[in-house]
Amino acid sequence: MIWGLRALVLVVVLLAAGCGRGDDEIAALRQAVEAEMAAAPLPAGASLVRGQFDKGCHDFFECADGPDRPAAHTADLYLGRPLAGAASECVYFVEMLRDKGFQLVGTWDEAQFKVDEAACAAGHPGAGAVVRADGRSFSDKASLKFSLLDGDRVAPRYELTYSPQAPVVLSEVRLTRSVVVHIRGALDRPFVLSAGPEVDGITSGQSLGGQWRVAASTTSLRFEVTCDARDEAWLEAHDPEMNGGPEERRRVVPCTGAATVVDVPVVLKKDKAYVAVSVYGSPASVRQQPPRHGDYVVRFVSAS
Structure with a gap:
């Protein structure tokens, strides 16, 4: 029995040694990845x-029971000068990428679009895939x-993955x-969280819930709900790690047909809040x- 166990351990060790990558292979991989990153487009002097x-x-x-994961490399961009505001730096990088034969592609609601000067002026965070x-x-x-951006701080950064991206198809x-x-x-800032039909580019498709960045000191979130008097709105706002069933966290707001301001208290452990809204016929x-x-x-x- 003991000899059989030792034999099994020896087989596992030999298999691991045969399947795992050696130091030379990883060193060669690192060299190849760093060569790709070295070719990333940079502004003059950066x-x-x-x-x-x-x-x-x-x-x-290597992956245990997880999927294979390609090698990657990340690096910050040092411009050699003081950084400006987000909008102007966004335009700076968009123009630089264009001059070097690339473009920045963002994603919204499963659609990919070109991040251009107008997007920067609208407040786009200047993030996306760099493609030819x-x-x-x-x-x-x-x-x-x-x-x-890193949060609200301007901190340009590249992240390279050693695996090609499928060609993008851009949408308006x-x-x-x-x-x-x-x-x-x-x-x-104030904005439309959810609407039906579309209001300011937002529909009920964006109302299923998500995590939002918010100051950790926040104790209350204020919403304005406008809906048909025959309906009611369900609002949730809480820490993403909060325990307890949804019924304990939900605010049911009877609709009146007019705008109704609703304050939802929150207790946050970090700088994230989970927010979701649904509107149903009453009573739901x-x-x-x-x-x-x-x-x-x-x-x-x-x-607040």
Whole structure:
């Protein structure tokens, strides 16, 4: 029995040694990944700093029961000058990428669109995939992502993945004030959270709930609900890690046909809040949620 166990352990060790990557292979991989990152487009006088290599994983012995993960490399962009505001830096990088034969592609509601000067002026966070002018991947071996902001702080950064990106097909996206806030994912200004039919580029498709950045000191979120008097709105706002059933966190707001201001208290552990809204015909319950009768709009107003 003991000899059999030892034999099994020896077989597992030998398999691991055979399937895992050796130091030479990982060193060669790192060299290839860093060569791809070195080809990333940079403004004149800029350089990549604080680079970090991630060897990724492949096969069971490296990934355990998870999927294979390609190698990656991240680095900050040092411009050699003081950074300006988000909008002007966004335009600066959009123009630089264009001059070097690339474009920045953002995503909204499963549609991909070109981030241009108008998007920067609208408040887009200047984040997305860096692709060639014809929509092909940054290179034949790697994909590249650019981010301009770290929270609300301007901190340009590249993230390269050693796997090519599928060619992008661009769509026309109307970047309204509310759409930009949804893309940024930050509760820092008034905007339309959910509506039916569309209001300011937002529909009920964006109302299923999500995590939003908000100051950790926030104790209350204010919303404005406008809906048909035959309906009722369900509002949730709480810490994403909060325990307890949805019924304990939900605010049911009877609709009046006029705008109704609703304050929802929150207790946050960190700088995230989960917010969701639904509108149903009244009376609704967890087991029966009748279709709504009329149009509705729910706006986020402020955090305090």
